[in-house]
Amino acid sequence: MKFPLGFYSFGKNIGIKDSSLDFAVIYSENRCKAAAVFTRNNFPGAPIYVGRDHIKDGFLQAIVINSKNSNVATGEQGIQNSYQICTELGKSLGISARDILPSSTGVIGVPLPIEKILNACSTAKTDLKPGNLEEVAEAIMTTDTRKKISYRTITTQTSEGVMFGIAKGAGMIEPNMATMLSYILCDFLPESGDLPGILKRVVDLTYNCITIDSDTSTSDTVVLMCSGVLGTIPDEVFESHLKEIATDLSKMIARDGEGASKLIELTVSKGRDDVQVTKIGKSILNSPLVKTAIYGGDPNWGRFVMAIGKVFDEPIPYDTLEIQLGGISVKGADNDTKTKLAEYLKSNEEIKILVNLNTGSFQKTFWSCDFTEGYIQENAYYTT
Amino acid sequence: MKFPLGFYSFGKNIGIKDSSLDFAVIYSENRCKAAAVFTRNNFPGAPIYVGRDHIKDGFLQAIVINSKNSNVATGEQGIQNSYQICTELGKSLGISARDILPSSTGVIGVPLPIEKILNACSTAKTDLKPGNLEEVAEAIMTTDTRKKISYRTITTQTSEGVMFGIAKGAGMIEPNMATMLSYILCDFLPESGDLPGILKRVVDLTYNCITIDSDTSTSDTVVLMCSGVLGTIPDEVFESHLKEIATDLSKMIARDGEGASKLIELTVSKGRDDVQVTKIGKSILNSPLVKTAIYGGDPNWGRFVMAIGKVFDEPIPYDTLEIQLGGISVKGADNDTKTKLAEYLKSNEEIKILVNLNTGSFQKTFWSCDFTEGYIQENAYYTT
Numbered sequence: 061m062k063f064p065l066g067f068y069s070f071g072k073n074i075g076i077k078d079s080s081l082d083f084a085v086i087y088s089e090n091r092c093k094a095a096a097v098f099t100r101n102n103f104p105g106a107p108i109y110v111g112r113d114h115i116k117d118g119f120l121q122a123i124v125i126n127s128k129n130s131n132v133a134t135g136e137q138g139i140q141n142s143y144q145i146c147t148e149l150g151k152s153l154g155i156s157a158r159d160i161l162p163s164s165t166g167v168i169g170v171p172l173p174i175e176k177i178l179n180a181c182s183t184a185k186t187d188l189k190p191g192n193l194e195e196v197a198e199a200i201m202t203t204d205t206r207k208k209i210s211y212r213t214i215t216t217q218t219s220e221g222v223m224f225g226i227a228k229g230a231g232m233i234e235p236n237m238a239t240m241l242s243y244i245l246c247d248f249l250p251e252s253g254d255l256p257g258i259l260k261r262v263v264d265l266t267y268n269c270i271t272i273d274s275d276t277s278t279s280d281t282v283v284l285m286c287s288g289v290l291g292t293i294p295d296e297v298f299e300s301h302l303k304e305i306a307t308d309l310s311k312m313i314a315r316d317g318e319g320a321s322k323l324i325e326l327t328v329s330k331g332r333d334d335v336q337v338t339k340i341g342k343s344i345l346n347s348p349l350v351k352t353a354i355y356g357g358d359p360n361w362g363r364f365v366m367a368i369g370k371v372f373d374e375p376i377p378y379d380t381l382e383i384q385l386g387g388i389s390v391k392g393a394d395n396d397t398k399t400k401l402a403e404y405l406k407s408n409e410e411i412k413i414l415v416n417l418n419t420g421s422f423q424k425t426f427w428s429c430d431f432t433e434g435y436i437q438e439n440a441y442y443t444t
Numbered sequence: 445m446k447f448p449l450g451f452y453s454f455g456k457n458i459g460i461k462d463s464s465l466d467f468a469v470i471y472s473e474n475r476c477k478a479a480a481v482f483t484r485n486n487f488p489g490a491p492i493y494v495g496r497d498h499i500k501d502g503f504l505q506a507i508v509i510n511s512k513n514s515n516v517a518t519g520e521q522g523i524q525n526s527y528q529i530c531t532e533l534g535k536s537l538g539i540s541a542r543d544i545l546p547s548s549t550g551v552i553g554v555p556l557p558i559e560k561i562l563n564a565c566s567t568a569k570t571d572l573k574p575g576n577l578e579e580v581a582e583a584i585m586t587t588d589t590r591k592k593i594s595y596r597t598i599t600t601q602t603s604e605g606v607m608f609g610i611a612k613g614a615g616m617i618e619p620n621m622a623t624m625l626s627y628i629l630c631d632f633l634p635e636s637g638d639l640p641g642i643l644k645r646v647v648d649l650t651y652n653c654i655t656i657d658s659d660t661s662t663s664d665t666v667v668l669m670c671s672g673v674l675g676t677i678p679d680e681v682f683e684s685h686l687k688e689i690a691t692d693l694s695k696m697i698a699r700d701g702e703g704a705s706k707l708i709e710l711t712v713s714k715g716r717d718d719v720q721v722t723k724i725g726k727s728i729l730n731s732p733l734v735k736t737a738i739y740g741g742d743p744n745w746g747r748f749v750m751a752i753g754k755v756f757d758e759p760i761p762y763d764t765l766e767i768q769l770g771g772i773s774v775k776g777a778d779n780d781t782k783t784k785l786a787e788y789l790k791s792n793e794e795i796k797i798l799v800n801l802n803t804g805s806f807q808k809t810f811w812s813c814d815f816t817e818g819y820i821q822e823n824a825y826y827t828t
Contacts, residue, residue: 103753103762133749133762135776168746169776232733232750273732274658275747276754348657348732349616349823356824362552363659365517366616369487370660378487378517392519392553432824433817439733440740440816 062213063191064222064247065289066090070187071199074180076128076166076173081199083177085184086123086243087153092285094120095255096161097263099280106131106138107162110146111281114158118255120285121159123243124149124181125200127228131164131172132278141174148181163241165228165279166202167443193226193245200241203230203318203438210308212301214248214293221247221290223298225305229270229313231439232277242267242282242309249288250298258299259284266306269426272317273435274346282306314427319434322354326413329423336374340417341426343371351431357406359398361390368415382416446597447575448606448631449673450474454571455583458564460512460550460557465583467561469568470507470627471537476669478504479639480545481647483664490515490522491546494530495665498542502639504669505543507627508533508565509584511612515548515556516662525558532565547625549612549663550586551827577610577629584625587614587702587822594692596685598632598677605631605674607682609689613654613697615823616661626651626666626693633672634682642683643668650690653810656701657819658730666690698811703818706738709811710797716804720758724801725810727755735815741790743782745774752799766800 066089076082096115098108114120124145131138142162150157164172189195197207211224227242250258263282284302315323326345331337344350347367353360364383368376383390386404388397405411411430450473460466480499482492498504508529515522526546534541548556573579581591595608611626634642647666668686699707710729715721728734731751737744748767752760767774770788772781789795795814 100756101750101753102756102759103749130746133746133775167744168749170746275731275733275750278746278750278753347659348819349659352820352823353826355820356826358823358825358827360551360827362514362517362554362662365487365552366485366659366662369485369662372484372486375486391517431820433820435732436736436739436815436817436820439736439742441742442737442740443742443744 061194062211062222063193064224064245064287066247066287067245068188068190069192069196070189071195072180072187074176076126076176081195082127083180084125084196084199085149085188086196087188088121088285088287090287090289091119091121091159092287093118093249093253093255094283094285095259096281096283097259099277101276101278103133103278105164105279106134106142107164108279108281109139110142111161114146114161119159120161121155122149122153123161123163123283125163125241126177127200127202128166129164129170129172130166130168130279132168134169134171137171141172144174145177145181148178149184152182152184161283163281165200165241168278193224197226200228202228204228205316208309208312210305212304214301216293219290223301223305225309227309227313230316231272231318232275240277240280240313244284244302244305246286247290248293248298249286250295251292252295255284255286258295258302262299262303262306266303266310269424270310270314271342271345271428272314311427314429317429318438319432320429321432322430323410324354324413324428324430325410326415326426327423328415328417330420331417331422332420333422334424336417336419337422337424339371339374340368340415341424343367344415345426345428348431351428354405354411355430355432357402359393359401359405361393361401376417376419380418382418384414386412445578446595446606447577448608448629448671450631450671451629452572452574453576453580454573455579456571458560460510460560465579466511467564468509468580468583469533469572470580471572472505472669472671474671474673475503475505475543476671477502477633477637477639478667478669479643480665480667481643483661485660485662487517487662489548489663490518490526491548492663492665493523494526495545498530498545503543504545505539506533506537507545507547507667509547509625510561511584511586512550513548513554513556514550514552514663516552518553518555521555525556528558529561529565532562533568536566536568545667547665549584549625552662577608581610584612586612588612589700592693592696594689596688598681598685600677603674607685607689609693611693611697614700615656615702616659624661624664624697628668628686628689630670631674632677632682633670634679635676636679639668639670642679642686646683646687646690650687650694653808654694654698655726655729655812656698695811698813701813702822703816704813705816706814707794707811708738708797708813709794709809710799711807711809712799712801713807714804715801715806717806718808720801720803721806721808723755723758724752724799725808727751728799729810729812732815735812738789738795739814739816741786743777743785743789745777745785760801760803764802766802768798770796
């Protein structure tokens with residue numbers, strides 16, 4: 061595993077969870093250019109308020125994250141706690157508190173165990189190890205069943221750098237203008253320096269195209285930090301690597317949706333525009349009936365028709381509408397085709413769906429997972 | 445059980461299902477004033493096309509329904525089949541095919557077993573029995589676990605009449621301008637004769653306020669048929685009885701949602717207007733995370749905050765927002781309160797939620813059910 065230059069990090073258990081890692085810090089020797097995209101939920105968590113404040117000037121030098129408690133709906137005290145965490149960590153690292161972005165993920169509405177976190181912040185400097193981001197990827201997990209890491213080496217004529225991303229997801233995920241938690245670090249800078257613009261474009265085509273359960277978290281955060289110690293690379297090179305990593309992480313999040321057994325990749329093509337394609341795509345992937353049919357391997361193609369038709373303000377001509385699963389055209393399927401379709405659904409862990417609206421030429425890909433008893437079980441007793 | 449005057453009906457098995465009732469006819473001796481509200485799904489079933497056509501003149505004399513097959517996404521042939529059913533039944537009953545409304549409910553995208561249905565239509569007259577609507581309530585069931593019937597006697601100075609309603613629901617239910625299948629019959633007429641206006645107002649406050657799974661069926665139909673043989677009653681008397689019956693049936697549908705163990709009744713009050721209150725109400729009741737928490741008796745009140753906050757275009761002030769479950773205020777709940785809340789959720793089959801937005805004075809009540817493993821199991825293998 062390769063890490064970008066000058067980044068240090070650690071994950072540890074500080075007693076918020078019973079024994080697994082629950083606290084992490086990412087630190088860069090150099091103050092980094094940075095951009096972030098946050099949840100659109102109207103009741104964002106306390107760290108979102110503080111993060112928006114600290115990212116304003118376009119710079120960050122560290123990120124501090126705890127899992128198990130999201131510090132959401134905790135009022136003024138929650139916000140003060142988030143500021144205090146940055147202050148304490150800033151002291152330990154010898155950097156400005158304003159260059160630190162805080163994240164919390166986990167249960168909503170429970171006050172942070174602030175003393176434990178402040179103690180961990182005060183000794184953070186001594187815990188840092190070069191790179192070591194796998195430990196962070198582990199520490200930010202909640203209902204995730206596996207770590208989510210994707211990176212690329214980027215080679216120029218003079219140097220070899222790294223763009224490195226981690227994420228956590230699993231449930232309460234229909235990102236909209238943002239997503240769960242994800243941090244992407246790089247030792248290059250794009251030539252234009254336009255991190256916010258590049259990040260927004262990439263988020264719109266990746267994290268904003270995944271949905272697990274139609275619920276939008278109050279904590280979603282994507283952060284991009286670039287030290288630029290290796291200089292700059294062309295914007296399009298930077299953006300294409302960022303998009304690859306964000307796509308990898310988005311697919312990992314969808315595949316690891318709570319209780320999921322299958323990754324669903326849906327391409328809605330030949331649509332009028334982004335609005336139409338996105339409404340139809342989300343309607344299909346948020347439909348519990350589509351997601352349960354895919355889980356059970358039930359060739360119930362009519363549910364796709366229903367889900368497209370329930371977008372009242374985007375009527376699609378039925379006759380020219382095409383729906384394919386694994387390359388099998390399903391509209392009006394006879395019994396043989398349905399048998400093939402059931403086989404496809406049952407024998408694949410990655411289900412590919414193509415919906416041609418035939419109303420234009422716009423295309424976009426979305427990801428989700430199937431809907432299983434595991435989702436119900438995980439979420440019926442989440443806090444208890 | 446009391447039935448409105450002059451109505452005859454039957455339910456029988458004609459071999460679409462293995463052995464349970466799968467076909468029904470309702471017939472009135474008198475041509476009735478009638479109104480209907482249909483699904484807003486952009487791909488409605490064939491019977492919806494024919495029903496819209498036949499109800500245009502405001503009169504009906506019979507309804508014909510089959511279960512197990514919804515005749516949706518069956519193309520031109522499906523529509524011809526629906527017309528043919530009306531023609532055949534009209535011949536048997538000696539009435540105009542244009543005074544018959546057809547309904548089909550069940551799997552999407554499978555051609556109707558038309559010969560079986562036409563045969564049953566041709567002998568319908570001899571199967572009819574006075575009243576007998578319980579049999580119809582049974583014949584229209586699909587994944588319903590029980591019949592849904594509600595009626596009221598209406599007494600005037602000169603006569604005693606009956607308003608009688610039946611419904612079927614269970615899954616794929618987020619009515620919007622319409623609902624699953626429901627038929628309401630009466631021997632009175634409202635004085636104004638404005639059946640469409642009265643029905644629409646009532647549907648908006650009842651069937652349109654239930655949601656099981658956020659999916660909108662392609663077959664939803666509510667029909668009101670009034671023979672008027674007992675004369676007229678004041679509009680407000682008529683409408684209040686209709687609303688009571690529609691509310692009863694809506695609650696029965698929500699309580700019997702696929703796999704459900706609990707009925708949820710949510711009142712969103714002190715809102716700005718219908719738009720705001722409905723968006724927030726549906727967001728809460730469509731949230732899988734809210735519905736699984738209620739199922740598990742998990743006092744995870746933060747999920748209500750999340751669900752209210754994810755209505756991006758309706759920001760609600762957090763400080764004055766109130767959320768109560770069973771009269772227990774849950775925002776910022778301490779451990780004692782959470783224990784009480786968990787007890788409330790676990791020991792009640794009818795969960796009452798009150799959300800005060802404190803942005804105005806508009807109020808509306810919505811119904812849904814919890815989300816259980818049963819829903820997944822029922823829908824993962826629906827057609828197979």
